[in-house]
Structure formats: C-alpha cells, structure tokens
Amino acid sequence: MISLKELKKGLLTSLWFVFLTFPIMVIKVDPFERTITWRWHNAVYMAIGTFCIFFIMKFYMQRKEMKKDTQKDSNDSILQKTLLDTRKRNIFIGTVLAVALLFPQFVSSYQTNVMTTALMYVVLGLGLNIVVGLAGLLDLGFVAFYAVGAYSYALLNLHFGLGFWTVLPIGGLMAAFFGIMLGFPVLRLRGDYLAIVTLGFGEIIRLILENWGTFSQGPSGISNIPRPSLFGLDLSLGQAINYTYYLMIVFVIITIFVVNRLQDSRLGRAWIALREDEIACQAMGIDKRKTKLVAFSLGAFWAGAVGVIFAAKTTFINPASFTFLESAIILSIVVLGGMGSIIGVIFGALILILMPEYLRALSEYRMLAFGAILVCMMIFRPQGLISNIRRTYKFDKTNLKTTPK
C-alpha cells in the first residue's frame, strides 16, 4: 500500500503545483476596479487534484513496470498485431482504401476539405519521417520546404503561367534543392545544434517571403492561384474539392509506396545506421555526407510537392501559413505516430489534424488538450503509437526467402 514516504512525496508535489499555479489560479486582478481577489479555494482544488493524479500516475507506472517484467512484447499494440498478420493486413488495407474512396460521396464538402488537409499532413509527416525518423536528423524547419513548394507554384504560375502538373515536380525538386542547401552547412551538426540551425532556416525562409515584397508580394500573399486542372475540364467548386481529395489519395499512396521501398533498401539501412551511431556508421564504409544530403533532399521533395498541392487547394498563400507552429505540428506527427514507422505517421497525422478540427467545440481549450495528449503520449508510450518494425528475413538453406513484416 501507500507508504509514508510516498505520501510525503505526493504532498510535496501537490504543494509545488499549488505554488506554480498560484499566480493564475489564486490571484485575480481586476485592473479597472483596481482590486485583487484571492481565490483560495482554487488552491485547495489544485492541491487535491494534483495529489490524486500523483497516485494514479504512480499506479500506472508500477503496472507498466510489472508488465515489462512478465511479458516481453507488451509494447505491441493491438493494431500492430493486426498488421503483422498478412491476411488481416490485406483486409485492413482494403477496408481503409474503400472507406477513403467512398468518403466524399457521403460527407459534406467541408469534411472532404478537412480530410484533404489531413492527407497533406500525412505526406508531410512521411517526408519528415525520412529525415527525423529514419536518418535521425532533428529538423525543426521542415515547413520551409513546404513554403518553397507552395511559392514555386504561386510565382511560376503568376509570372510564367505554368500549370499545376508542370510545377508539381518542379516544386518538389526546388524543395529538394533547398534541402541540399540546408544540408551542406549542417553536415557536422547533430541533435540540439542541428535543431537550432534548422529552426533558424525555417524562420529565414518565412522572413524572406514576408519582407521581400517585390519577389513574393510580402505578407499580403498571392491570390487567385488556379486549382489543379483535369484535362482542361471546367470543374465546379464541389467537384474541384473532390478532385483534390482523390488527387491527394493517389499522392499519399505513391508516397507510402516510395518511402516503404526506400526504408527497406540499402539507402534506408544506411539512414538508420546513421541514426543509431554516426561513428560506427562511417567506420562501416557509409559516406555520411552523401547519406545525410540525400535524406534532407528526399524529405524536402515531398514537402515541396505537397506545398504545390496546398497552394492549388487553397488558391491563396501568404507567409502566415508557414510559421514555426506548422513545423512543430509535423514533427509532433512523426513523434506521436512513432519514429520511422509509416503506419504510425499516418495515424499520427490523422489524429493531430482531425482532432483539433472536431474538438472545435472546446475551441479555447483546443491547444491545451493538444498539449495534454502529447505529454501523456510521452509518458505512456514514448516510442509512439506504433513502434517501427524492422523487416525480417527467413532462411532456407537452398532458397533465400524474405518475409516483409
């Protein structure tokens, strides 16, 4: 049962929280009346609440420890187990695809639009997953590549009248080029230092777009960007929304296909080795410089391509769409979903983008809930929703068979 020592610790924790929240929970200043109200009852609630939560947490942690001892693969979630079974996996993928294809027929165009946004974040997450999840390079300025893609389309369309389909690959390649530009100076950096520099890079791109008016039309942004075209057909607004949605579905499938193949390749293994141990990785004959640059540019490519789609979808872009918050959300998607895991990133994106949308009822507390969920994730499932499963190989003496998992 609860020992005296734990009781003391719980009391101290609650006291500490009362102290921390004192200014916002207890003191209420009315600047007009020039009065201060002391709401002592709030401090009491805070103390009791923290005290209870302390013991609930303690209980959970203990149970988790016990589980770890008894059961080896307790970190496999139910979803993960489903995915390991080939037959179940095919049914699962089939169902998801069917739902995805029929989705716009049953819901309003608003819902379709929201879902398209979520799918865009799936691709962004998968792109960043290459950089952060596989190669282990913490990138806090990923939104810069997204901006590069979006502005590529907006500006090329504005000045040269290039269409969506022409710019889609160009936007991706432009972003990949910027990825290499960022990659070169940060080759030697790791961890926190890399994070700081990439953060700076993201801000630089945004500030350039905001202040170089003659180039990017500044904070007022660029409007009247054409939507994606379909063999020159004239689409109504509703049709255009559905079309963008299906376009995004196809794009997501292509991304999953490519990223999946990349991570099981020689290159993918080199990325993971780089993440695990940079020195050993070099000593085993992997060119660190090349591997890092490829990770940066391939990650950026997807962001650039999605940027083009984003510009086409919203028909208006300005620098305010590319703030640090976007980078943070994309990074949260990767971390929440599980670093290096494709399925994890997809779920991460859907949860993080759709949840705030449907939590609008709680509007003011939305970010609070968002934060709380992330904190809980870090405590209870630090490896993410779905931890990465490495491909395994089965060996016959005569015939090598590989079984992807």
Place this chain on the structure above:
Amino acid sequence: MMNKPILNVSNLTMDFGGIRALDSLDLDVNSGEIVALIGPNGAGKTTFFNCITGIYTPTAGDVFVTPPDSNKQINLKGLKPNQVTEKGLARTFQNIRLFEKMTVLENVMIGRHCRTKAFIFGAILRNAATRKEERSILEFSYHVLEKVGLADFANEFADNLPYGAQRRLEIARALATEPLLLLLDEPAAGMNPQETMDLDVLIKEISREGQSILLIEHDMKLVMSLSDRIFVMDYGKKIAQGTPAEIRNNSAVIKAYLGEEVNA
C-alpha cells in the same frame, strides 16, 4: 603470399594540443598474420587505431595499404573513415558500437554497404539489378553470421544479444566489408573466461581463412595464444616488437607493465 606486407605505418605522430599521443610510430602487418598491439592503459593504442582508420587525422606520418593483387601502395592518410573502410581496413570498437535498433542481420548488411551500389532509383524501382544485389547482400551477410555463430539470432534486435554475442556481431559486421586487414579493438574486454575462449577459437578460425588481423588486447593469455608478432607501446612510443616469446622476456616491456625494480 605469407610475408607480403599489407599494412605499413611509418613515422605516425598525433598531437592533441601540447600532448603527443603518438610519437613517430612504425608498424607493419603481413598478409595472413595476426599482429597484436599491447601496452599499458593510456599508451595510445586506440588513438593509433583512430588515426589509421581516419577518425583522427594524424599530425605526421603515413599509413600505406597494399592490396594483395597489386604492388601499388595506397596512402590512407587524410582519407575519411568510410574511404578507409573501402580501401580495406575494417574495425571494431572498444566500447561496443552496434546499431541497436536494427536486427542482427541488418547490422551485418550495413557492412556490405561499401561493396554495393544501389541508390535512390534502384531502391524505388527495385529493378532486376537491385534485387540481385540485395540478394547477394543477404546471402553474404547470412554466411558471415553463420561463420561467427550468430545465424540463429539473425532477426533479433542487436541490443537484445548477450554481451559476448554483441562482440562477435561487431566482428561479423567488420568482416562483411571484406577487409584486407581486420582491426579489433579489445575484443575480449569485459568477457568472461568462457566467452574469451570462444573468441580465441573464432579469431583463429577467421585467421585460418587467410584474414590478416591487427588487434589491441589486454588479456595477455589471449594475446600470447593468438599473435604471430606483438608490438608494445608506452606513452605513445613503440618500446618493443617481436614474437610472443621475445616479448615475454623483454625487459623494457616488463618495466612498462610492472615498473622498475628498485635497487637499494
């Protein structure tokens, strides 16, 4: 074949600020030999390894490698670690540095990286050439795992292996690069007597297949049992070289390890 030198280190010097960690060191390894590098703690043995494998750039001196099929010497000085590995020196680490969240087999497959080519488009298109290459990587890696006796653990995560097995996996990973010379940095460190004995057998087996080996080791029993020749270092300088029997009776070596006898 036997006495052809494959590694020639001459006049190797490494300064860290005002400290001379390596002082004009000469060392050579012949093809097929097991050579040991010993010395008290802090003598500069690991620094020597780091210098010849490109992790540090030596202040002065040269490191030459001679591939067996040619007589041309290649200077490794100033090359990056991955280039050195490509030229044929593969190493293990004193503190185990495995890729923990990769499977045992994948760890070895990483060793094949510098002998294969597939890149972005190969990975995405997965064409015939790439599939063939992947297959050859798999077969080679599995074969190496069999050799060190880890084939049964192929799909385990590397950090789930017992300590001795992790050490052997490091050796397997280095062997997968098909090195001219295998560099082992204290392979028996922290092993129990049984594991050390297994290691002794393993190294002899690898050596019998013609693999040249340079190892740093503190376990004297293992060193004496394995090596053809021994180099002894102290304070960054070479103080002795010779066969195990010669080293055992060398007064300079005894002095370095045990201190000088005081004459009253």
